[in-house]
Each structure stands twice: as structure tokens, then as C-alpha cells.
Amino acid sequence: MIRQMKGPGPIQLAVNGESRTVVVRPADTLLYALREQLGLTGAKPGCENGDCGACTVLVDGWPVKSCLMLAVEAVGHQVTTVEGLKNAPIQKAFIEEFGFQCGYCTSGFIMTCHGLATIHPEADEVVIEEWLQSNLCRCTSYQEIKNAITSVLASSKLPAP
Amino acid sequence: MIPCNFEYYMPESPEEAVETFLQLTREGKNPMYYGGGTEIISMARVSNITPGAVVDIKGIPECNFLGLRDNQLIIGAALPLTAISESQVFPLLGKAGGRVADHTIQRKITLGGNLAGTIIYRETSLPLLVCDSQAVIAGPHGIRQVPFSEIFQQRLYLQPAELLLQIIIDRSYLNLPYVHVKKVKQDKIDYPLLTLVAIVKDQRIRLAFSGLLAYPFRSLTVEEALNDPHLTVKERIDRAVTGLPAPPLHDILGSAGYREFVLRDTLKNTLSTLEGYY
Numbered sequence: 226m227i228r229q230m231k232g233p234g235p236i237q238l239a240v241n242g243e244s245r246t247v248v249v250r251p252a253d254t255l256l257y258a259l260r261e262q263l264g265l266t267g268a269k270p271g272c273e274n275g276d277c278g279a280c281t282v283l284v285d286g287w288p289v290k291s292c293l294m295l296a297v298e299a300v301g302h303q304v305t306t307v308e309g310l311k312n313a314p315i316q317k318a319f320i321e322e323f324g325f326q327c328g329y330c331t332s333g334f335i336m337t338c339h340g341l342a343t344i345h346p347e348a349d350e351v352v353i354e355e356w357l358q359s360n361l362c363r364c365t366s367y368q369e370i371k372n373a374i375t376s377v378l379a380s381s382k383l384p385a386p
Numbered sequence: 387m388i389p390c391n392f393e394y395y396m397p398e399s400p401e402e403a404v405e406t407f408l409q410l411t412r413e414g415k416n417p418m419y420y421g422g423g424t425e426i427i428s429m430a431r432v433s434n435i436t437p438g439a440v441v442d443i444k445g446i447p448e449c450n451f452l453g454l455r456d457n458q459l460i461i462g463a464a465l466p467l468t469a470i471s472e473s474q475v476f477p478l479l480g481k482a483g484g485r486v487a488d489h490t491i492q493r494k495i496t497l498g499g500n501l502a503g504t505i506i507y508r509e510t511s512l513p514l515l516v517c518d519s520q521a522v523i524a525g526p527h528g529i530r531q532v533p534f535s536e537i538f539q540q541r542l543y544l545q546p547a548e549l550l551l552q553i554i555i556d557r558s559y560l561n562l563p564y565v566h567v568k569k570v571k572q573d574k575i576d577y578p579l580l581t582l583v584a585i586v587k588d589q590r591i592r593l594a595f596s597g598l599l600a601y602p603f604r605s606l607t608v609e610e611a612l613n614d615p616h617l618t619v620k621e622r623i624d625r626a627v628t629g630l631p632a633p634p635l636h637d638i639l640g641s642a643g644y645r646e647f648v649l650r651d652t653l654k655n656t657l658s659t660l661e662g663y664y
């Protein structure tokens with residue numbers, strides 16, 4: 226059966242483990258629905274063009290730039306925003322490694338790093354750089370952010386005590 | 387925020403997709419097929435396009451298939467570039483897709499969208515051009531299979547309401563010796579100043595380029611020159627440059643002269659890397 230949405234209306238999204246109703250137009254982005262409908266302002270509007278990564282959230286565990294995804298496309302998928310992370314190791318690592326200055330890029334970077342730590346906990350330096358290159362930081366905290374994800378990956382490789 | 391309104395449809399078969407597209411066209415809704423949507427969203431946001439409806443092809447099983455069947459690799463057009471690179475089934479295509487935009491967007495850009503998009507680089511076409519791939523297309527008259535090089539000449543030529551369903555590549559091409567080089571103006575994430583893909587098939591080098599001209603291309607004249615055993619490396623490269631189908635691009639990413647310089651250097655390195663195979 227064809228799924229269709231002809232005009233503004235309610236859709237169900239699974240966000241941070243809860244089923245939430247948002248009222249959107251088919252042309253509204255996931256970024257818009259999260260911020261304006263659900264008040265989840267952790268995903269930031271930056272370029273809204275796919276370049277900066279400030280709007281990054283996880284969809285089924287993978288980082289996605291929510292400015293380049295329609296809200297209606299997220300139906301049936303699990304969306305995680307930075308508000309859905311509760312004391313994830315990468316959040317602690319950002320504090321310990323001073324991974325931010327103004328903080329505008331932080332939630333996007335945290336979601337990219339959290340996705341990497343979950344999907345590729347064995348990631349080497351090349352893979353880390355490849356993933357981090359999806360996000361921009363105007364305050365140039367790049368080295369500290371890399372230290373943060375590297376420390377999380379290193380601790381996940383330690384044998385359990 | 388996208389200022390225009392459009393309707394959203396997600397069919398579950400090629401027939402349903404084409405029928406929906408035709409119906410929306412009859413209703414004057416100016417529909418577009420929707421793959422990853424990255425280009426459609428970016429262009430609609432600045433009102434470069436104003437579709438009245440989008441037909442999302444990600445619900446069509448054929449468009450999501452990835453695997454070997456009868457010694458042929460079948461790649462669905464709605465697969466994101468990351469799915470292709472992570473699968474490692476076709477390393478050269480994985481490499482080419484792995485340098486389009488950035489890693490996060492590669493999870494959203496589809497193979498079909500990169501090939502059918504209006505942005506001129508279409509870097510995933512390069513492996514398909516040198517590997518004699520086939521395209522499977524659904525349209526108002528059913529499903530047809532054609533050589534990729536026949537419908538992709540500078541850009542993808544589809545008939546109205548037609549949809550790229552799959553790409554097929556013979557298994558014998560999947561693990562040939564290859565070179566993939568993407569040169570950008572600075573940093574790593576950018577449109578290509580020059581992307582070169584080369585494989586060796588039956589002891590001959592085949593090459594395709596993006597970013598060098600205003601469209602991606604494979605040139606048999608360039609290949610003739612580079613495979614000529616009677617010429618020195620410098621003579622081969624001189625002849626290859628003279629044999630380009632048009633002068634190199636001259637734009638904000640680089641002047642024509644600089645592009646030629648980068649091309650010469652990249653060709654020299656490519657010949658040396660593949661030495662012994664051809």
C-alpha cells in the first residue's frame with residue numbers, strides 16, 4: 226500500500242524512545258519538527274544546507290543531518306537527539322577534554338561521536354577523521370573533540386574489570 | 387525551512403511509483419522522484435525548484451537490493467552511498483562514493499540521486515562507466531535494461547516518468563586493479579578539482595574523470611594515448627591531454643591551467659601505480 230501525505234497533518238515519530246505526535250507539512254524537515262514542534266532544541270540550525278553538521282541527530286543509530294531529512298521520512302525510524310543521551314561516555318569525555326568553546330557545534334559533534342562509538346567501537350584514526358569531517362566547529366576545538374572520541378573508543382576497548 | 391508545499395508519496399513497487407508519477411503529472415503537480423532528498427531539500431529551500439509532489443523510492447524493494455545474483459552485482463538505486471562502501475562488495479565504487487560530500491551525508495545520498503542529480507560531478511558514475519555496467523530503468527512501458535554508457539552521457543538521460551531502479555555490474559569487474567584519486571582545492575571535503583578513476587581490464591587501462599570538465603566522462607581517445615606502448619610516459623600524457631573532449635574547466639575551484647597541471651601529475655602517478663598490470 227502506498228504511503229502518502231498530501232498536506233499538513235499529524236505524524237507519529239519515535240524520538241528518544243518515546244512515540245511523539247508532530248503536526249507538519251510534508252515539506253517540513255526533521256530539524257524543524259524536532260525544534261519547533263517538540264522543543265528539542267539540541268539539534269541546531271546552522272547552514273541548513275548539509276555543510277556544518279550542527280543539526281546532526283541519530284536515525285536508527287546513524288548520524289543524519291536533520292536539515293536534509295523530511296520529518297515524514299523519519300516515520301518508522303528511531304530518532305535520537307542529544308536530549309536522549311543520558312550521561313553517555315562521550316558527554317563526559319567532552320567535558321574532560323574541553324571539547325567545546327561557544328558550544329554551538331557541540332550537540333552535533335556529540336551525536337556523530339556517539340554514533341561512531343556505537344557502530345564502530347574499533348574505529349582507527351582514519352575512520353575517526355572520516356566521521357569527524359562531517360561537522361564544522363567555528364571555534365576550532367577539533368583537536369579536543371578528537372581527543373574526546375579517542376578516549377571513549379580507547380576505554381571501550383579495555384577488558385571489562 | 388522549505389517555503390513551497392509539496393505532497394509526499396511512498397510507493398512500494400516500481401509499477402506503483404511510475405503510475406503515481408504519471409497521475410501526479412496529469413494533475414499538473416510537477417512531481418519529482420525522491421531518493422535521499424539531499425539535493426531536492428537544498429534546492430527547494432532556496433526556491434530553485436518547486437515540486438508539487440515528491441515520490442520517495444526508498445520503499446521499493448528493487449531499489450534497496452544489494453547483492454550478487456548469477457555472477458552479477460546488483461545495486462539498488464535508493465541505496466545510500468554508505469551502504470555500498472560498508473558492504474565492500476565493490477571496493478572502487480565504495481571509494482568513489484566514500485569521497486562524495488561527507489560521511490554523514492553519504493548515509494543519505496543515494497546512488498541514483500548522485501547519478502541523476504543536477505550537481506555536475508556525479509562521481510559515482512566513474513566506476514560505472516569504466517566497468518561496462520548496465521542500468522535497469524522502470525517507466526510507463528515497463529522495465530528495460532540498457533548499457534549505462536548509453537543513458538549516461540555527461541548526465542543521466544531518462545524519459546519522462548522513468549526511474550532508475552538498479553545498476554548491474556559483472557562480477558569479473560569487481561576486484562580488478564584500480565586507482566581512485568580525488569583532488570580538491572583544500573581540505574578533504576569539497577567538490578572535486580579532479581577525480582580520476584582507472585582500472586586495468588585485459589591489460590588495458592580504462593579511465594573516467596569528474597571535475598575536469600563540466601561533466602563526468604570516459605574518453606576512448608585518452609585511453610588510446612595512455613595505452614600506446616610505442617610512446618614514452620610523457621608522450622602518452624601529452625597526447626591524452628590533447629585528446630580531451632573539451633578544455634579543462636576554469637572556475638573558482640581552479641584555473642584551466644592548474645587543472646591541466648594536476649591532471650598531468652595524477653596521470654603520471656596512475657601509470658606508475660598500475661605498472662605491471664597493463
Ligand SMILES: Cc1cc2nc3c(=O)[nH]c(=O)nc-3n(C[C@H](O)[C@H](O)[C@H](O)COP(=O)(O)OP(=O)(O)OC[C@H]3O[C@@H](n4cnc5c(N)ncnc54)[C@H](O)[C@@H]3O)c2cc1C
Nearest residue numbers: 421422423424425426487496498499502503507508509550
Ligand atoms: C553538501 C553536499 C555536498 C556534495 N558533494 C558532492 C561531491 O563531492 N561529489 C558529487 O559527486 N556530488 C556531491 N553532491 C551532490 C549529490 O551527490 C547530489 O546532490 C545527489 O543528487 C544527491 O542524492 P540524493 O539521493 O539525495 O538525491 P535527491 O535529492 O533525492 O534527488 C536528486 C535528483 O535526482 C533525481 N533522482 C533521485 N533518484 C533517482 C532515481 N532513482 N531515478 C531517477 N531520478 C532520481 C531526483 O528526482 C532529483 O532530480 C553534494 C551534495 C551535497 C548536498
Ligand code: FES
Nearest residue numbers: 271272273278292
Ligand atoms: S544545519 Fe544541517 S548541516 Fe548545517
Ligand code: FES
Nearest residue numbers: 326328362363364
Ligand atoms: S565550540 Fe563554537 S562552534 Fe564549535
